[in-house]
Amino acid sequence: MAYPSSYYAATANDASPILPLKGEVSADVCVIGAGYTGLSAALHLAERGYKVTVLEAERIGWGASGRNGGQLGVGQRKDQRELEKRLGREWAHRLWDLGVESN
Numbered sequence: 646m647a648y649p650s651s652y653y654a655a656t657a658n659d660a661s662p663i664l665p666l667k668g669e670v671s672a673d674v675c676v677i678g679a680g681y682t683g684l685s686a687a688l689h690l691a692e693r694g695y696k697v698t699v700l701e702a703e704r705i706g707w708g709a710s711g712r713n714g715g716q717l718g719v720g721q722r723k724d725q726r727e728l729e730k731r732l733g734r735e736w737a738h739r740l741w742d743l744g745v746e747s748n
């Protein structure tokens with residue numbers, strides 16, 4: 646199936662289609678979905694020695710990961726002052742640090 650029209654699809658290298666899984670496969674962990682979340686989880690698990698299988702219904706990067714704007718931000722979609730009011734200073738700061746660490 647072709648990717649939906651996007652910058653990523655227009656500039657991607659040609660990749661041969663990955664054939665559907667047939668028969669039985671055994672793994673320590675089965676990850677459903679090959680977007681950023683699933684691929685990152687699979688990579689980190691594999692690096693720790695787990696045998697991982699990733700199942701994707703469409704194609705790698707088919708979902709939001711293959712259509713986003715590519716902007717990096719450290720915030721949590723809520724103003725830091727609002728987070729402090731709702732969660733307290735310590736947890737608001739932890740959320741900020743989490744965002745910084747993930748970039």
Ligand SMILES: Cc1cc2nc3c(=O)[nH]c(=O)nc-3n(C[C@H](O)[C@H](O)[C@H](O)COP(=O)(O)OP(=O)(O)OC[C@H]3O[C@@H](n4cnc5c(N)ncnc54)[C@H](O)[C@@H]3O)c2cc1C
Pocket residue numbers: 677678679680681682683700701702703704705706707708709710711712713714715716717718
């Ligand atoms: C238009 C748009 C713009 C965005 N812009 C930005 C931005 O600028 N900066 C930013 O940081 N974030 C942005 N985002 C958000 C970001 O793209 C997403 O948070 C991120 O890609 C989510 O990744 P994901 O792996 O969790 O989900 P997805 O990338 O959606 O991956 C989920 C995958 O699971 C597969 N799947 C679903 N159900 C099944 C099933 N039952 N079996 C097998 N496979 C299945 C789907 O086909 C898909 O490939 C944007 C999102 C959109 C839609």
